[in-house]
Amino acid sequence: MPNALPTFFVSHGGGPWPFMKDQYGSTYDKLEASLIDMRRQVGVRPKAVLVVSSHWEQAGLMVSSSAAPGMIYDYGGFPPHTYHVSYPAPGSPELARQVADLLGQAGHAVSPDPLRGFDHGTFSMLYPVYPQADMPVVQLSIKLGYDPQTHMDIGRALAPLRSEGVLIIGSGLSYHNLRQFGPGGQKASHGFDAWLQHVLRKLPPAERGAAMLHWSEAPYARLAHPREDHLMPLMVALGAAENEPASCVYHEDDFFGSLAVSSFRFGAAA
Template sequence: MTDRLPTYFVSHGGGPWPWMKNQYGPAYDRLEASLVDMRRQVGVRPRAVLVVSSHWETERFTLSSGAAPGMIYDYGGFPPHTYQIRYPAPGAPQLAARVAGLLEAAGHPAGLDPERGFDHGTFSMLAPVYPQADMPVVQLSIRHGYDPALHLDAGRALAPLRDEGVLIIGSGLSFHNLRLFGPGGAQASHDFDGWLRHTLLALPPDQRRDAMLHWRAAPGARQAHPREDHLVPLWVALGAAADETAACVYHEEEFFGSLAVSSFRFGAAPGEA
């Protein structure tokens, strides 16, 4: 068994879905089961979780550094009770400073934001994983411009955290085109998801990186991601485990009736060793 934690890229679903099971029925059952299973895969209790959020973009990498982060309801048109959700996980100011230091040392300007709260890409995704909200959590922003090389390199800079008990999770979505979130996006989602699974699972590390740098050439790429904000966290998670094998930990072909979506783990899972 290794003490090094894996990293994850999670397709986090839409809005505050864990608090809308009456409305969604079984639509999120498979995603929820995969998130719950993450605890078994990890096998140990991490010291903290670092979430790379697709819902926070900044000019430079920025860390949530407050001791008790609040909530950011960054969605619209949902039931009133979803604007009262609380996920009171503690922050981790020392970890935020450690992450900023690693990024700065690798040549990536980084800052701290003590006022930043948890957005739904963090609290909705973590609620099934750590339902007691007792795991310290720090959010990391993505950079404007969505440069794949920059985010892959930032991930590599953060790799030492894996040996320090920090679980790195990139939170996004393998298909994110809200205008085609249904039958209209079926073909693009299946084409792009098939490319993504082949690239991450079958290619050697150097070819995998090169494919990520040229992801726009993938089939269905721009239909799947008109803006690649929900793909960027994948690059950070992959960069932090750049030379290690990948596993698909969640996949379905008919998400919301027609879409293909996936989540991935990079590196060995202590709980499965």
């Protein structure tokens, strides 16, 4: 797709981590560096950012349509100051309408949500990328039922936005089993990550898409994702660049001491 921006799937980390440097120390240094490097990979200032957040699940698709979104502190047990952080990026009612139109033309009904604010899957991930918070940002929900084909089709319908300067980011986690978020998750996270790396980076596009539709048959799949909410944004990012090569833009083998986690870019860097 000529002059199209790449798409990204980002493993966004936990809660409000960019605002907890004193507590986390170097835990998130590699993730933060990869997010900062996204600006170089994109190469230009996007017209806007469309984030598909794993932390917004709806029975039907919804798109944030406020010109000035607020904040959603969708986490618990963090220091008091993290419930007052702000990421005051503007919204874009115009982009929200365009998203709804594109998806509607593809048979996916979308409802605008003028009240939806930025959840941590959006603001924590975007803060290192665009810390000035001056980039228009729109959020798109994932759809309950977690059907991979549906989410890949959603990405396919949104692909034209890439040629119009809209940066599409799927925000989730490549491993998301909170009950085994530590040494107990080492084997599953590494096994699933190895499968994900092979499928996304090595297989031809048609085979890659087919394999992702059957992700639950992968090694350790249900141990890595008991609920696949954090995997669905990957399907959207992939669908929006389905015939383009994938690159791993972030990887750790020892996240929180033992977990394998990754982020991917679809399409060429600038």
